[in-house]
Amino acid sequence: MLLDAFNALMDIWVLVAAIVGIVTGIIIGAIPGLGPTMAIALLIPVTFTMPPIPAITLLLGVYQGAIFGGSISAILLNVPGTPSSAATAIDGHAMAKRGEGGRALRIALYASVAGNIFSCFVLIVLAEPLASMALNFGPAEMAALMFFALLVIVLFGGGVRLDAALMVLLGVFAGIVGLDPIEGTPRFTFDSFAMENGLQLIPVLVGLFAMSEVFLKLFERRSANQGDMDIPEILPSKVRFIDMWRMRATLLWSSLIGTFVGILPGIGSTVPAFMSYSLARARSKQPNKFGEGADEGVAAPEAANNAVTGGALIPTLALGIPGDAVTAVILGAFMLQGLAPGPFLFRDYGIEVYAIFEALILSSIPTIIFGLLLFKIAVHVIRIQPRHLFPTITILALLGAFSVNNSLVDVWVMLGAGFVGFLLRRSGFPLPPLLIGLILGTPLEQSVRQALLTSNGNLDIFWNSHIALSIIALTAICIVISVAISVFKNKRHQGSSDV
Amino acid sequence: MSLLKTVLTGAVFSSMFVSLGANAVDYPTHPITMVVPYGAGGTTDISARKLSSLAEAELGQPIVVENRPGGSGTNAMRAVAKAKKDGYTLIATTSSPLFVTPAVRPVGYDSVKDFTPILNYSGPYHGVLVQADSPYESFDELIASAKSGTSISYGTAGAMGGPHLSFELIARENKAKLKHVPFSGAGSATAALLGGHVDVALVPAYRDLVLDSKLRLLGVLDDSRDPDFTSVPTLKEAGYDVEFPSVVGVMAPAGTDPDIVAKLEATFTKVANSDEFKEFMTKLNQPVRVMTGKKLGETIKMNLETFRQVAKELSQE
Known part of the structure; x- marks a missing residue:
């Protein structure tokens, strides 16, 4: 079967489709606000008349390319192109600021490819068993998992834990705006129809990370030297195989987290990226380096958010149940090609489906080639003078916010989020926990309430499920470890100062 | 023709x-x-x-x-x-x-x-679906059970949608214990039914899951039968004055x-x-x-x- 599928790939159009898809994806992903969903949706009509294998290869190439492309603007400009690359920006941009942008991009590229290959491999080997495993995650299990994710970000995300906890809560509160997920009644919308959607992720993300950067620059005390800014030297950016091999454990863990969270519906790729970042930091011997440009701080989130693509395809294809907007669009594309996802997909169209999976793995080769070519041009972005760069970022931010729903309200939300982000950054609060709180707040509330609805208000539903109970136990262990570490550190610190 | x-x-x-x-x-x-x-x-x-x-x-x-x-x-x-x-x-x-x-x-x-x-x-077409091994063979049996005091939970694509309102009406008129659990999207509601987290789901796009004997279709919320499953009645035909066309x-x-x-x-x-x-x-x-x-x-x-x-x-x- 796998060999027949491989033979089906021996077609020049599959290669062309893969290359066009990946390059388009990388470029679209790099532009803040334009994500993979929009790119794929716009390309679907183009693929109407194409045969199934090149058509789907093209669309999935866009998906992969866009997830990776988001990290280019995150690293070079500190403006995440897609929400999932916000984690990459932390250490990636720190590296870029000291002239190692090329190196950060290469690490991101190789880590992305590693995450992608890992998750595609899982997809080929274990799609059906994992899809049925995912079904065991009901509301109670999802609630426990989301709570765990929030806690990991607070405990191991870096910085002061109280600050992170406050930011998570702020994000959760921001998520309350909109329609109540259970009753369907408006909350804090002040009778505005536009606010019934709540604060949309992309305008808030673009505001918090991109627009706040502009405000920071705007209100920065001017240096005596009004002329051109010192530009960091672009340092040699070679990343050897051994450099990546050293990070093998981080890459593996991150890929596992990405694939696993990808299989579960509704969490997306931002949360696993931050979870992997936090885990890599917690496991590191030099956690202080995180935030200041650590290699693993770039590799971990990139491996995770790319691994999500393979994971998210598992329930979409094996059950016909998409977990998010992107996979819902991909589901439509499969159907239009006559490959209806669901229980019969692998039985009826095995060769096509396996050919598509193999194309996903093989497209790592063009991803690396074209990624490296694009970097040659892209690293020079860092040399653009601020007076040219910041207006460009502003325009991209306005455009990105507007293009989500073609709505001006989103532009105001973006500007508001930008100002809030500016105030918080000036006061030294970390923004990533705020983003995670906003992403997980409503789903967490919905899951808890769904679980209690199905159990008639009985809390037992959280203890009676083995999965939920294990996750709760894991959460408790994490709290204990985290507290123990800080107590130990404090004691040692006191001990050394006594001497 | x-x-x-x-x-x-x-x-x-x-x-x-x-x-x-x-x-x-x-x-x-x-x-x-x-x-x-x-x-x-x-x-x-x-x-x-x-x-x-x-x-x-x-x-x-x-x-x-x-x-x-x-x-x-x-x-x-x-x-x-x-x-x-x-x-x-x-x-x-x-x-x-x-x-x-x-x-x-x-x-x-x-x-x-x-x-x-x-x-x-x-x-x-929106269907009333249960797991294939569910004890309920027909819509009547489902409602009869809910009437006799068994609490039955049903998932939909979201709060205050057509399927939700239709079922609320049935619950009210028959004094049946039907508990609504809204999900974000029909896909999540279908997944929750497949995983056994809800008893019933009111969702579209069920054809292959029913043909694969994972789910059973008890009724159709629409005003006409689903041409893919002509033996399954609409709720109105089953004797309940509710439809969601x-x-x-x-x-x-x-x-x-x-x-x-x-x-x-x-x-x-x-x-x-x-x-x-x-x-x-x-x-x-x-x-x-x-x-x-x-x-x-x-x-x-x-x-x-x-x-x-x-x-x-x-x-x-």
């Missing part, structure tokens, strides 16, 4: 045009905008794009599809209600923003007074020139009945259900009243 039908419909409508005068013939002179109230890539979007591209050839002007997602479709409806009544702004819309959401909360438009229906062309239709702002509306209805009806469109919709696993503008208008009006009543009763609790 369908060819004959197409030819006949075409003949009837073209003879109508002869009598319509010069006004309608001048339309369209520039591109038409077709607003889709959901994001690009969803089934409503994909089918509206195909329908538009087929109609372009007939009308001789491009039809530009514009996505205006948000507010479960109400944002786009509000915008089109206020658009120019010149026939150059149309909307491809569905049950929820037409007669469910407006019945539940203020939306800023009136789906009867602010719009002129042109035609209905699709509408996915699913519509996907094209509308224009109210006050659009009747000649233009007639021309659009004729064109869209012709392409919606074409073999190419039917084949396309079959691939998408969506039915083609052509209904005249007049009939669509009546359906909307009737259901808006029904759902208003349901919502009113619910809020009096």
Whole structure:
């Protein structure tokens, strides 16, 4: 079967489709606000008349390319192109600021490819068993998992834990705006129809990370030297195989987290990226380096958010149940090609489906080639003078916010989020926990309430499920470890100062 | 048969045009905008794009599809209600923003007074589904069990949707213990049923899961049987006075020139009945259900009243 599928790939159009898809994806992903969903949706009509294998290869190439492309603007400009690359920006941009942008991009590229290959491999080997495993995650299990994710970000995300906890809560509160997920009644919308959607992720993300950067620059005390800014030297950016091999454990863990969270519906790729970042930091011997440009701080989130693509395809294809907007669009594309996802997909169209999976793995080769070519041009972005760069970022931010729903309200939300982000950054609060709180707040509330609805208000539903109970136990262990570490550190610190 | 039908419909409508005068013939002179109230890539979007591209050839002007997602479709409806009544702004819309959401909360438009229906062309069937090994073999058994005190939970694609309101009505009239658990999207509700986290799911797109014996279809919420499962009754046929007819239709702002509306209805009806469109919709696993503008208008009006009543009763609790 796998060999027949491989033979089906021996077609020049599959290669062309893969290359066009990946390059388009990388470029679209790099532009803040334009994500993979929009790119794929716009390309679907183009693929109407194409045969199934090149058509789907093209669309999935866009998906992969866009997830990776988001990290280019995150690293070079500190403006995440897609929400999932916000984690990459932390250490990636720190590296870029000291002239190692090329190196950060290469690490991101190789880590992305590693995450992608890992998750595609899982997809080929274990799609059906994992899809049925995912079904065991009901509301109670999802609630426990989301709570765990929030806690990991607070405990191991870096910085002061109280600050992170406050930011998570702020994000959760921001998520309350909109329609109540259970009753369907408006909350804090002040009778505005536009606010019934709540604060949309992309305008808030673009505001918090991109627009706040502009405000920071705007209100920065001017240096005596009004002329051109010192530009960091672009340092040699070679990343050897051994450099990546050293990070093998981080890459593996991150890929596992990405694939696993990808299989579960509704969490997306931002949360696993931050979870992997936090885990890599917690496991590191030099956690202080995180935030200041650590290699693993770039590799971990990139491996995770790319691994999500393979994971998210598992329930979409094996059950016909998409977990998010992107996979819902991909589901439509499969159907239009006559490959209806669901229980019969692998039985009826095995060769096509396996050919598509193999194309996903093989497209790592063009991803690396074209990624490296694009970097040659892209690293020079860092040399653009601020007076040219910041207006460009502003325009991209306005455009990105507007293009989500073609709505001006989103532009105001973006500007508001930008100002809030500016105030918080000036006061030294970390923004990533705020983003995670906003992403997980409503789903967490919905899951808890769904679980209690199905159990008639009985809390037992959280203890009676083995999965939920294990996750709760894991959460408790994490709290204990985290507290123990800080107590130990404090004691040692006191001990050394006594001497 | 369908060819004959197409030819006949075409003949009837073209003879109508002869009598319509010069006004309608001048339309369209520039591109038409077709607003889709959901994001690009969803089934409503994909089918509206195909329908538009087929109609372009007939009308001789491009039809530009514009996505205006948000507010479960109400944002786009509000915008089109206020658009120019010149026939150059149309909307491809569905049950929820037409007669469910407006019945539940203020939306800023009136789906009867602010719009002129042109035609209905699709509408996915919503089923009442249980796991294949569930003890319930029929809808009656399910309700009988809920009446006798067993609490039965049912998942839907979201709070205050058509399936939710319909089932609330059944629960009320039969004093049955049916507990609603809303999910974000029909996919999550289906997954929750497959995983055994809810007892029942009211969702569309169930065909393959039923054929694969993972789920069992007990009834159809629509006003007619699902052609893929003709042995399964609608809820009305099963003896419960509830239905949620699913519509996907094209509308224009109210006050659009009747000649233009007639021309659009004729064109869209012709392409919606074409073999190419039917084949396309079959691939998408969506039915083609052509209904005249007049009939669509009546359906909307009737259901808006029904759902208003349901919502009113619910809020009096």
